[in-house]
Amino acid sequence: MLASSFRFHGRRSLGFLFRQGKSVRRKSISLKVAMNPRRPAFRCAVVVGKKVSKSAPVRNRIRRRLFEIVRLHAAEVPAGADMAFFIYDAEVATMDAKELEATVVGLLQDISK
DSSP states (O other): OOOOOBBBSSGGGGGHHHHHHEEEEEEEEEEEEEEOOTTTEEEEEEOTTTTSSOOHHHHHHHHHHHHHHOOOOOOOOTTTTTEEEEEEHHHHHHHOOHHHHHHHHHHHHHHHH
16 A cells, blocks of 8 residues: 555645646546645545446555555656546456556656656
């Protein structure tokens, strides 16, 4: 699990990201990123709506999988990046771990450019 210091706390903390962020999109996952020079470390959120799955355990499983991938690849994330992953398709819940990791790492590499 991603440490609490690398996560957003409260709804208002996402406001800066929604106002200033730039988006990168793949088939079923989108990533919105804004560089925040006031923060020494990155922050990450995962948004999975009820349109993806009505079942809370499925949505939570998707969140946990993405947070773990981000934790494993934290060295590739630029310092001070505020980012939020948006999930648009239920296939992410059953997607192969390697394929999901490749998708997330590809998004993280796109923001580094």
